[in-house]
Amino acid sequence: MEIKTYLNEQRQRVEKRLAELMLEPAGEFSRHIESMRYSLFVGGKRIRPVLCLAGAEAIDPSEPVRNSTLTVACALECIHTYSLIHDDLPAMDNDDLRRGKPTNHTVFGEAAAILAGDGLLTYAFDLLSSPHSAKITDSVRIRIIQTIARAAGPLGMVGGQSLDMLYEGRQVGYETLRRIHRSKTGALITASVVCGAMVAGASIEQEEALGIYGNNIGLAFQIVDDLLDVEATTEELGKPAGSDVQAEKVTYPSLFGRETSRTMAREAVQEAIAALECFDAQADPLRALAQFIVDRKK
């Protein structure tokens, strides 16, 4: 299958639904809503929403299922965007550039940026609990909310970012590096695929298989991120290249060198694809996405 075409189609669906679901910058809170919208619509790969849609498609490619999945996919993008806004803050990574544009706090100020992140995180759970995706039963909806809250929470993404801060500038080993990434990036990526499958009525076995898939593409995604940081230019990345080296961050290339890192990414992708053997051709988008993640140039 042609992954570029697939990605573009799914991204267009996500952009359309995001535009429908996101609050309009009108009324008393317009400035706050503007700051949320700025980061949400400044551009992005929409990898998590697309993985969520592909996860559902692997189980049930029907239109009603995709329609319900889109809302969950948008909530995941709200959570991902909030995490970028907070990670970029002066007190955290202090980045001025993200997705090729000035970071939220450089445009709206630090206080507004913190609140834009808080607003997006909270709004994600508003979306997940709103009744407009009739295809999802309440019990499945609850499991999805819990899965996402766990993945984004103190033992997941937020915990991972706090570990990242804790170890910044310190020489850590592979075990710690892996733990940081598993929680900081891996958890939400895995939840994206699994929650998409939940909407489509996946079995526990299918959820588990997709969990293994998610963990492995999460790992591959992070390794490639590290590689791009040393190999790509700021223009290509849309964020400052070489920032990891500058921040003295331990990365896969810094631990294993580029060659080995590249191989590790390829192996992770192979494991991800192997985990999908119980799925038929409906999982081809997931297989292609895994390949895309290691081949991507930004």
Place this chain on the structure above:
Amino acid sequence: MEIKTYLNEQRQRVEKRLAELMLEPAGEFSRHIESMRYSLFVGGKRIRPVLCLAGAEAIDPSEPVRNSTLTVACALECIHTYSLIHDDLPAMDNDDLRRGKPTNHTVFGEAAAILAGDGLLTYAFDLLSSPHSAKITDSVRIRIIQTIARAAGPLGMVGGQSLDMLYEGRQVGYETLRRIHRSKTGALITASVVCGAMVAGASIEQEEALGIYGNNIGLAFQIVDDLLDVEATTEELGKPAGSDVQAEKVTYPSLFGRETSRTMAREAVQEAIAALECFDAQADPLRALAQFIVDRKK
């Protein structure tokens, strides 16, 4: 009824359940969990959890209902605590003292404090979606999650805080002041009472009556907060007294004077109690809490 005794009993239940539900500072994320626990257990009036319990009690005072309500009450306290941590940040109100103790960022640093808030907010939705309160049906649970997400989100608490920041140091009129408080403080207080009632199986009419009650005690609570800031000492408050004047914040006393403000608070409490006329003696704790809110000395 003796409100002090009631408050102490309910607070003890809340403290006990919070201790049971909160993550332990063990394992890789212990430092992050410590920072969350610091603000959650540093002390506090637990007004929102108690209002949540009293809201449920007004409908159904049975033990199983209270048991289920306690989890919702704890989630509300996690959200309230996250909002205090973020409001105190240097980029926001820049307060060093809260609940008589150093604020989160003065103890753990700015980055860790931002993440402690993010962690508590996300964990609240983990609690709300976790299966351990069997008394709540999934559909009610979803409505509770949505009600709390709305109250805490961009059109509620977060939006209110962003308005507060936006107007800081500027002379605003009563309308704006009211809008800020209604969203920043009122929304979550109202949600606390209403969600407690939802757990107990309240009717739409009962939810609406409790909504009016909540809006009015929210208003009274804020007016008294403003009054205490000018009348009480730092020791009594456990946070810097006179901080509003210092920050040139428009408050009820600054707009209407202390006497009129005091009267407005009393009137709001009367309206709150009037809204409860369709309830029997089971709502006495709500009535007593309304009175307590204007009489409190800190």
